[in-house]
Amino acid sequence: MPELPEVEFARSVIERAALDREIADVDDTDAYVCRPHRAGDIRAALVGRTLTAAHRRGKSMWCDTSGGGAVLGIHLGMSGKIVVAAKDGDEIDGGDYWEGRRVPGDYRWARFTVTFTDGGRLMLVDPRRLGRVRLDPPVEKLGPDAKGITAAAFAHAVTGGTAPVKGRLMDQHLIAGIGNLLADEILWQARIHPARPGDEITGPEVDRLLKSTRKSVRAALKDGGVHTLDIIGHRRADGRCPRDGAPMVRGTVAGRTTWWCSTEQTRSAPVV
DNA sequence: TATAGTGTTATCGG
DNA sequence: ACCGATAACACTAT
Numbered sequence: 001m002p003e004l005p006e007v008e009f010a011r012s013v014i015e016r017a018a019l020d021r022e023i024a025d026v027d028d029t030d031a032y033v034c035r036p037h038r039a040g041d042i043r044a045a046l047v048g049r050t051l052t053a054a055h056r057r058g059k060s061m062w063c064d065t066s067g068g069g070a071v072l073g074i075h076l077g078m079s080g081k082i083v084v085a086a087k088d089g090d091e092i093d094g095g096d097y098w099e100g101r102r103v104p105g106d107y108r109w110a111r112f113t114v115t116f117t118d119g120g121r122l123m124l125v126d127p128r129r130l131g132r133v134r135l136d137p138p139v140e141k142l143g144p145d146a147k148g149i150t151a152a153a154f155a156h157a158v159t160g161g162t163a164p165v166k167g168r169l170m171d172q173h174l175i176a177g178i179g180n181l182l183a184d185e186i187l188w189q190a191r192i193h194p195a196r197p198g199d200e201i202t203g204p205e206v207d208r209l210l211k212s213t214r215k216s217v218r219a220a221l222k223d224g225g226v227h228t229l230d231i232i233g234h235r236r237a238d239g240r241c242p243r244d245g246a247p248m249v250r251g252t253v254a255g256r257t258t259w260w261c262s263t264e265q266t267r268s269a270p271v272v
Numbered sequence: 273t274a275t276a277g278t279g280t281t282a283t284c285g286g
Numbered sequence: 287a288c289c290g291a292t293a294a295c296a297c298t299a300t
Contacts, residue, residue: 003278032296059279078279079298109297128297130279163290172280179278226278255292257277 002076004146004177005220007059010074010082014054014063014122017084021116023047033111033126034133045070045135046114051122057145058176062137073137074112077130083107085121146177147217154210159199166194167254169209178213180256182220185229186212188241193265194253235259 002010026043028034034042046065051072053064063072074082085107112124112133124131144153157174158165168174169183178186187194189212192205201209220226227233230242239248241261249262 006278075279078277078296127299128277128279128295130296132280161289167290170279181278232278254290256279 002059002078002080003179003182003220003226004058004217005225007056007061007076007177008221009225010076010080011054011056011061013082013084014051014061018051018114018116018120018122019054020050020052021118021120022050023114024117025115027110027113027115028133030111030129032129033124033131036134042072042112042133042135046072051114057139058142058172059179060137060139060142060176062139070135071137073132073134073139074124075132075137076124077126077128077132079128080111080124080126080131083110083123083125085123086119142172142176143174144176146175146182146213147221149175149210149213151210154213155206158201158206158209162197162199164195164254165192165198165201165209166256166258168198169213170254170256177217179226180258181226181229181232181235182216183256184235184259185216185226185231187265188231188261189216191261191264193267194258194260195251195267231259 023046026046028040028042049069050066051063052066055062059075061074065072107123107125109125109127110123111126111129111131114122124133143157144150154175158168161168166183166187169178169186170180186209190205190208192201192209216229220229234240234242234248239259240246241248241264244263246261246263248259250257250259252258
């Protein structure tokens with residue numbers, strides 16, 4: 001689930017439900033998710049402290065800890081969710097984006113757990129185990145957050161190389177927060193073929209892409225995630241473009257399954 | 273049973 | 287060294 005909007009939701013769950021509660025125990029024994037793994041390192045850094053703030057940039061989150069402790073970094077990967085459970089095991093917050101459900105715990109895939117002194121728990125629930133928990137994450141390597149990126153930084157990100165424009169939109173070092181679905185939406189909104197080389201994108205096209213990015217990110221944050229975006233439900237074999245009814249085309253761009261409108265998003269650059 | 277998948281990164285080749 | 291493409295990672299759902 002996690003692209004920028006989903007991660008922002010997870011961050012807000014932590015902020016709402018997990019700050020300022022003393023940490024009694026930490027399960028960091030999943031050596032795949034908790035990396036680099038030195039057994040008990042994360043536990044030792046957290047026990048006795050509290051989380052004091054929850055931050056996000058792109059798809060990465062990190063929490064400050066009390067008393068000048070280490071920073072706790074959390075990345076949701078492809079399938080991660082943040083769940084905060086009460087001591088009786090009932091879910092009180094988090095889980096599926098925007099649903100706000102209270103589901104009695106199916107926590108089979110809790111790969112990292114912080115237990116508070118009151119018995120409550122903060123969990124990274126991640127079936128695929130592609131999420132990551134680590135201390136002092138290198139957040140500075142990320143580009144500016146897609147929500148609020150400047151026009152200059154955006155233009156550089158798009159046009160600064162020959163890779164497909166979709167790949168550049170998804171490059172977290174250039175812009176942080178755009179994933180596979182958001183990228184398809186942004187390119188569809190802007191009527192630009194995903195495989196066009198970045199450095200061949202014209203000025204007006206860059207402007208369209210920036211507007212689409214702002215619009216799509218804002219809409220997904222407001223409406224409940226990237227699944228609510230206009231083109232996502234049409235990314236399928238019998239899908240048709242909601243604007244002109246033309247068939248949607250599927251291909252692989254920048255290593256990811258990509259869908260675009262067969263008539264509106266053409267590979268050739270516009271004639272100037 | 274086979275395949276695809278909302279992400280990241282190490283590795284390889286130009 | 288830079289840039290981009292690809293494979294690998296782990297595991298579930300369809």
